[in-house]
Amino acid sequence: MYGKEDIIKKVILTDLDSKDNTLKKLKQFKKENKYVKVSTWKECKEIIDVIDDV
Numbered sequence: 792m793y794g795k796e797d798i799i800k801k802v803i804l805t806d807l808d809s810k811d812n813t814l815k816k817l818k819q820f821k822k823e824n825k826y827v828k829v830s831t832w833k834e835c836k837e838i839i840d841v842i843d844d845v
Contacts, residue, residue, distance in 0.1 A: 803828045805835040 806814040
């Protein structure tokens with residue numbers, strides 16, 4: 792809608808078990824951005840599995 796801005800409330804970033812420094816970089820990004828949640832692939836998969844069971 793013109794004249795209205797959406798405010799980001801939460802962004803979830805997931806590291807998919809990468810072997811580089813991705814998780815470290817995501818955690819640093821989270822420190823700088825209060826709306827960011829960082830999860831591991833295991834945490835993300837658990838959430839997806841629960842949703843699939845519903």
